[in-house]
Amino acid sequence: MKDLVPIIGLEIHIELKTQSKMFCRCDNNAAGKKPNTLVCPICLGHPGTLPYLNKEAVHYGLLLAQALNFQINQLSFFARKNYFYPDLPKGYQITQADTPLGSQGYLTIDDHEIAIERLHLEEDTGKLIHDSQSNCSLVDYNRAGTPLIELVTSPVITSATEARRFCQELQKILRYLNISNANMEQGEMRSEANISLQEKDSFDFVGPYLKVKPGHHLNNKVEVKNLNSFKALERAINYEIERQGQVLASGGAVVAETRGWNETKGITVSQRYKETVADYRYFGEPDLPPLYIDNTWLLEIKQELDKIELPAVKAKRWQKDYGWPADQADLLSTYPSSAMYSDELLTTIRQIAPGNYKEIARLAGNWLTSEVLKYCSLKDLLLNPITPRHLADLSIALANKTITSTNGQVVLQTIVKNTKVSVEEIIKQLDLQQVESSDQISKLVQKVIDQYPDQAAAYRAGKLALLQFFIGQVMHQSNGKANPKVVREILEKKLQ
Ligand SMILES: [Zn+2]
Incomplete structure (x- = not known):
């Protein structure tokens, strides 16, 4: 054969x-x-x-x-x-x-x-x-x-x-x-x-x-x-x-x-x-x-077509200019609605954060596909309450460590209930500003360790997986505001 x-x-x-x-x-x-x-x-x-x-x-x-x-x-x-x-x-x-x-x-x-x-x-x-x-x-x-x-x-x-x-x-x-x-x-x-x-x-x-x-x-x-x-x-x-x-x-x-x-x-x-x-x-x-x-007539058609950026060209441009991965660009270029949303998002980011727009665009792309799409379909992305401006502002707040990603999700939940409110207002109203201060976090960590003496003993005896439990507790008690990286560092030190 x-x-x-x-x-x-x-x-x-x-x-x-x-x-x-x-x-x-x-x-x-x-x-x-x-x-x-x-x-x-x-x-x-x-x-x-x-x-x-x-x-x-x-x-x-x-x-x-x-x-x-x-x-x-x-x-x-x-x-x-x-x-x-x-x-x-x-x-x-x-x-x-x-x-x-x-x-x-x-x-x-x-x-x-x-x-x-x-x-x-x-x-x-x-x-x-x-x-x-x-x-x-x-x-x-x-x-x-x-x-x-x-x-x-x-x-x-x-x-x-x-x-x-x-x-x-x-x-x-x-x-x-x-x-x-x-x-x-x-x-x-x-x-x-x-x-x-x-x-x-x-x-x-x-x-x-x-x-x-x-x-x-x-x-x-x-x-x-x-x-x-x-x-x-x-x-x-x-x-x-x-x-x-x-x-x-x-x-x-x-x-x-x-x-x-x-x-x-x-x-x-x-x-x-x-x-x-x-x-x-x-x-x-x-x-x-x-x-x-x-x-x-042929010329009119050509001029009309010149005004439309076709999906493959658009996806390539997003990859080149904003560092979006190919599969993400491919997905977001699927519908005219998702493409228009993405274009507006990227243009907004470039305008308000010209210095590090690529980094923020990558973050925004991830949040768009993993979080925003929980609230709406790709086909109707433009109709969803989380506007490109919201997502741009949120991505900047996340990149600048103004808020933690846990509270980024709280921001999204709040926007879905009231699309008119801005990201800045939500952070202020709900007091979501990230806590960076080692002193504050250190106090919180000590409090949690004191609350769970058995777990602390078990961790010190070698059950290292419990670290995640302690991080979760500290994050919870800080209302999601503590910088998770700092929390981890201080916990590891104090639990030695
Ligand atoms: Zn007929």
């Missing part, structure tokens, strides 16, 4: 949050609406109706295309993809075939460029709802005609982790560009994975394309659907790598087919043999003119 390597490509559908649908003026926000209330003769495909293209959807397509380094095809065309299914009222889907809006883009993941073959615009189908109780299927056409972007990567992804990282980074970008909510669980971003195992020396990459070497053949690929979370995507790919490996090891051949991911059982299940392109009888959409993007 020769060495086999996984070859993975992704097809991703993205629902755009435009005002209206792709080819009619129906409301595109179906959340909470009754089934089949957002429909019109155009999106229901009545005979004699004509589609007209949504400019906002093209604008969003161009934004993403430029953000992902695509070559924009200034002249592109729409086509009909014909198939019969109950959720497709027209009997065909309007999409882009030979000439998509964007060709040959890429997204950088961990300093490695993942080539994306194409980006095209199309429309979504309706939704089928299978009701097992009444044993019937219902169809809701509210989603029929929702604008979609489809991205197709080259088969250059080599692991389940890399596939997940790609989707996560893409999701961040979609949210920063504010063109899609991109929740996988809600079907706003839907990924399908094409997976195969190939012998290591049987192929080459010519640019982003996989080319079989003379005298070799490629094993079939399998398409996996129903991947509605990052976890499902990663698990399904790993499952397929394992399954195909066993098929090939036992001398069998992998069947080219579409398989569905069963989350509960943790397996992929055969659904149908894959259609070929010919099955869809693509032909040019006769009811829509060619789409022409002029230079002025």
Whole structure:
């Protein structure tokens, strides 16, 4: 058995949050609406109706295309993809075939460029709802005609982790560009994975394309659907790598087919043999003119994009300018809200503590991820009562040893109850100022030792773990104000 390597490509559908649908003026926000209330003769495909293209959807397509380094095809065309299914009222889907809006883009993941073959615009189908109780299927056409972007990567992804990282980074970008909510669980971003195992020396990459070497053949690929979370995507790919490996090891051949991911059982299940392109009888959409993007529009898109700092660039800047660790910068750049909070925090720190802002920024980053996130979600960080200014002031107070970290937590608890009060006021009102004086601490230490003579004797007899008990007691009796380092030093001396 020769060495086999996984070859993975992704097809991703993205629902755009435009005002209206792709080819009619129906409301595109179906959340909470009754089934089949957002429909019109155009999106229901009545005979004699004509589609007209949504400019906002093209604008969003161009934004993403430029953000992902695509070559924009200034002249592109729409086509009909014909198939019969109950959720497709027209009997065909309007999409882009030979000439998509964007060709040959890429997204950088961990300093490695993942080539994306194409980006095209199309429309979504309706939704089928299978009701097992009444044993019937219902169809809701509210989603029929929702604008979609489809991205197709080259088969250059080599692991389940890399596939997940790609989707996560893409999701961040979609949210920063504010063109899609991109929740996988809600079907706003839907990924399908094409997976195969190939012998290591049987192929080459010519640019982003996989080319079989003379005298070799490629094993079939399998398409996996129903991947509605990052976890499902990663698990399904790993499952397929394992399954195909066993098929090939036992001398069998992998069947080219579409398989569905069963989350509960943790397996992929055969659904149908894959259609070929010919099955869809693509032909040019006769009811829509060619789409022409002029230079002025392209320039406007570029200027709009120049104002948006994309998540990877932002995270790198935080690492470089403020010394944030990579995983922390990556986490805090996840949502526009967490990114805006972090940016405001860092700018504030730099303004009010120009001398040692890096040290304070690192401390603030740690407090943000470990303490502030106990009170709110990362997604809604900007809405939380602890403002960037609060956290900046608190971090400075901690760095200057104005308060101990125990009382730092008291400050946070107080802010959560009343966001209007400043850190300085809380420290004053609650008398939280750290006690540094050795004399004061020394008296407190002696008091505690006198209170616990048995423990003191046990410590002196060698039970050194009791030191932590004494530190805890002194800290408690000082209301968290004693400098813990000084407490430890004096305790060690007095307990000798
Ligand atoms: Zn409509």
